[in-house]
Each structure stands twice: as C-alpha cells, then as structure tokens.
Amino acid sequence: MPKARKDNVTHSTAMDYRKRVSQAMNYISENLDRQLSLKEIAQAASFSMFHFHRIFKAVVGETVAEFTRRLRLELAATHLRSNRHATITIIAMDCGFSSSQNFAKAFHQHFGMSPTEYRKSKGGNIHSKNQNALSLVTSYHSEHTLMKSMYAERKILMNAEVREMAEHHVAYVRKIGSYYSRETYEQACNELMRWARPKDLLNSGKLMGVYLDNPHVTPEEKCRLDACISVPPGTLTERQIAIQVINGGLHGVCHFELQDNSFQQAWGDAFTWLVDSGYECDQKPCYELYHNNPSNHPENKWVVDICIPLKN
Helix, strand or coil: CCHHHHHHHHHHHHHHHHHHHHHHHHHHHCCCCCCCCHHHHHHHCCCCCCCHHHHHHHHHCCCHHHHHHHHHHHHHHHHHHHCCCCCHHHHHHHCCCCCHHHHHHHHHHHHCCCHHHHHHCCCCCCCCCCCCCCCCCHHHHCCHHHHHHHHHHHCCCCEEEEEEECCEEEEEEEEECCCCCHHHHHHHHHHHHHHHHHHCCCCCCCEEEEECCCCCCCCHHHCEEEEEEECCCCCCCCCCCEEEEECCEEEEEEEEEECHHHHHHHHHHHHHHHHHHCCCECCCCEEEEECCCHHHCCCCCEEEEEEEEECC
8 A cells, every 4th residue: 555545544434433432522521420331432433342442532531431430429529519519329329329428439539539528618629719701500509709799890791691592513623722722722623624614514504612611621732622513414424524412402592702712701790690580400511603704893792602511
C-alpha cells in the first residue's frame, strides 16, 4: 500500500475510534443509575471487547470505570446541592452506588471532603476557583442573594421566554476541554465547518454548542463540548463527525447579542433569570443556538439563544 494511502487509512481509523468512543461516553451518561458491564458499553458503541478498554482510555484519558465513577460522583455532587431534603443514602443509590459507605469513601477521595461537608460548603467548583454559569442551576441556589445583586448591577441586555423547542437531529464534533475559553468550541466548530461547508449545509442547518458537564464539579480539562449542525435524518458522516439527537421539550430560551468575551457573563445572567423564573432545570444538556456569523454583524456580535431544559 502506498505510504500516502496508508496514512489516510490510519487517520480515518483514528477518527472512527473517537466517534465511537463518544457514543460509548453517551451511553454511560444515559445509564448512570445502573451497573453497566464493559461488554454492554462496548456493544453500544459497536466495539469488540478485545481492545475496547484500551481504545477508550487512549481517547478519553480515563478507563471506563474511572470515567463512570467520576460522572456518578459529579452527578451526586449536583444532587447534594440541589436537593437538600434527600438523604445521602438516597442520592448514593440514585447515582449508581451500591451503598452509602462506598459512596462516602469515593466522594471523599475525589473531592477531598465528605458528602455532608460538601453539602454544607458555600463554594462552587472545588476543582476551579473561577465561576462559570454553564453549570446546572443548583450552584446558584446557594448563592442566590449575592447573584441577584450582581445581576442587577451588570446584566447584559437579554430577552427571555419559556417555550417548547423542537428536537434537533445533528452532526457533531466533540472536544474535551475548558468551557472558560471559547477556543475549545472554536476548535470543534472549525472541524465541523470543514465537513459541512462542501455539502452546503451551512445555509440550511442550525449551528449549536452543547455543554454536557457541570463545570462547578467537573475539572475544566475534562468537560465535554459538542459543536453541532442540524442535518436531515439519514445524513451520512465520516471520520470525526458523528450523529446524535438533541432533545426537544420545554426550555428557557434567553436571547442575547454578545461579544466574544461576554459568553460567560451571559450564562450567569441566563441562570440568574432561571432562578427568578420559578422553573426547575432538567438534568439534560444546555446548549447555545447561533443565529448569525458575527463577522456579518455591524458590531461583530454573536446573536445567540442560551437554551436551558426545564422540568414540566
């Protein structure tokens, strides 16, 4: 086989692995409340058992067990703050732990404090001192008074409403990295655009950024972000491009016009609005829905909706 062709085949295989590992990650995220076998996860992503755990760790940087345990602990940390009436045992069981003792030991090893101490603490993400409103609304409940006064002083002009959003069938590229920098999204978006542009999808598709983790409990470098474009069902993809469905349903939709450096503040304002609205955030990913190319805006601004899933 000629060297150039061999290099192309190798690159294509690597991209296929990354796409299928993303499917495995999604499957784990959707089934955190029950015990999953390695075989079941591998089959969900069309992997054979033989090398699956090695491929997963090579792509994610964690073993399947480490990834699953971390997501369960992060989900539990969110529940500790958002549902203060639930016992620690109930939260442990709901998040897939076999006992409250096993949960407490794993929680302390991961966060450096007990579940009770974490529930009583006033801080946000103990992995990062920076504040970022891409997290679930729970962290704002504990800081509502402070955030309300800050909101009054520095809010960005925003229109907000509650409405039913349609389901979106999308092609996407996933990146793992900090939500605090737009670079993570831009890297994913550039790869997606290189695939979508020759297919003339930019004129018909909707562009979105989907945020899959809670950066108040997930370390910055492990946060998952998907750059997405809506495509017709049945669209074929290649290499690093994968397909998924973004759930529709009731959402808080906050409309902004933003400079590049204003997204973090906008998310803070959106979630402060949510706290005041009386609605409860659902345990589904939030996303940004983009309406323009900022280079075509007279002030180089993004016209964007921040969409927060709500419980009915």
